[in-house]
Amino acid sequence: MLITGANSGIGLEFAKQYAARGWTVIATDRRAEPPKSLTDLASRYRNVRIERLDVTSLDQARALAQKLSSVPIDVLINNAGVYNDRSRCRRDDEGCPGDWSVESFGKLDYPLLDTIMAVNIKGPLIVSEAFYANVKASAQRKIVAISSSNGTLTGERSPRPGAIFYRMSKAALNREMQIVAASTRRDGVTVVMLNPGPTLTEHQEYLKGYPGMLTTSFTVRHMIETIGKVTILDSGRFLRYDGATEPW
Numbered sequence: 001m002l003i004t005g006a007n008s009g010i011g012l013e014f015a016k017q018y019a020a021r022g023w024t025v026i027a028t029d030r031r032a033e034p035p036k037s038l039t040d041l042a043s044r045y046r047n048v049r050i051e052r053l054d055v056t057s058l059d060q061a062r063a064l065a066q067k068l069s070s071v072p073i074d075v076l077i078n079n080a081g082v083y084n085d086r087s088r089c090r091r092d093d094e095g096c097p098g099d100w101s102v103e104s105f106g107k108l109d110y111p112l113l114d115t116i117m118a119v120n121i122k123g124p125l126i127v128s129e130a131f132y133a134n135v136k137a138s139a140q141r142k143i144v145a146i147s148s149s150n151g152t153l154t155g156e157r158s159p160r161p162g163a164i165f166y167r168m169s170k171a172a173l174n175r176e177m178q179i180v181a182a183s184t185r186r187d188g189v190t191v192v193m194l195n196p197g198p199t200l201t202e203h204q205e206y207l208k209g210y211p212g213m214l215t216t217s218f219t220v221r222h223m224i225e226t227i228g229k230v231t232i233l234d235s236g237r238f239l240r241y242d243g244a245t246e247p248w
């Protein structure tokens with residue numbers, strides 16, 4: 001399996017849990033040097049291979065796909081995502097919550113919009129296209145996009161303000177992956193969008209105690225089970241971590 005943005009949060013937990021289940025894991029990150037979270041994992045599990053991939057870079061995606069040309073990828077997880085402005089967080093301060101204020105109407109920071117669109121919308125298309133031959137050549141043939149209930153158009157009775165960039169990016173991600181699913185069905189490739197639910201990753205530690213927050217190991221364990229169960233009949237669906245249908 002190959003996962004993007006594997007150096008922290010949900011992506012790192014996917015890499016850990018798939019590795020512990022004995023899968024060959026291609027854990028990708030965008031850093032110039034492999035981050036310690038991944039070198040530690042690779043030293044614990046010989047089935048973890050670290051590769052560099054900035055999902056916004058067509059050149060990097062194509063170069064890595066070329067390097068992996070003979071490697072089938074059963075499950076391709078488009079996990080990398082940006083939710084807010086972390087430019088004022090220290091590089092090693094994983095607990096820094098980032099700044100949401102610049103995604104509120106009246107205070108919009110447009111360069112952040114460009115970043116969020118590039119990573120959350122363009123990235124999954126670049127990655128899905130670049131590694132499509134690897135997925136098609138595999139036994140399971142599954143592409144997953146980690147989305148969010150923040151992208152829903154119909155699931156909120158009264159939409160609250162705020163987080164405009166992130167929420168619109170996940171709405172677009174769902175729509176694009178629905179169309180990718182329609183395009184890949186003929187090849188027997190299953191494409192699903194998953195909502196992890198409100199997950200207490202390192203960056204979300206500040207939400208500890210907030211009702212409904214879920215541990216990262218819990219949501220990822222359920223998502224792995226759901227990924228294992230989905231079939232071509234589910235292609236194009238948006239599912240909660242436990243496989244329930246999500247409205248959007």
Ligand SMILES: NC(=O)c1ccc[n+]([C@@H]2O[C@H](COP(=O)([O-])OP(=O)(O)OC[C@H]3O[C@@H](n4cnc5c(N)ncnc54)[C@H](OP(=O)(O)O)[C@@H]3O)[C@@H](O)[C@H]2O)c1
Nearest residue numbers: 005007008009010030054055079080081147148198199201
């Ligand atoms: N946590 C939640 O409650 C929650 C809920 C719903 C959906 N999600 C979704 O779950 C996914 C993972 O989020 P998370 O909570 O685990 O956040 P996270 O810890 O911030 O992880 C995001 C990952 O994406 C990477 N990334 C950012 N830009 C990238 C780029 N250009 N190329 C490659 N990687 C890039 C980050 O790398 P750097 O460390 O280098 O920045 C990081 O590894 C996201 O798509 C998010 O929207 C999360």
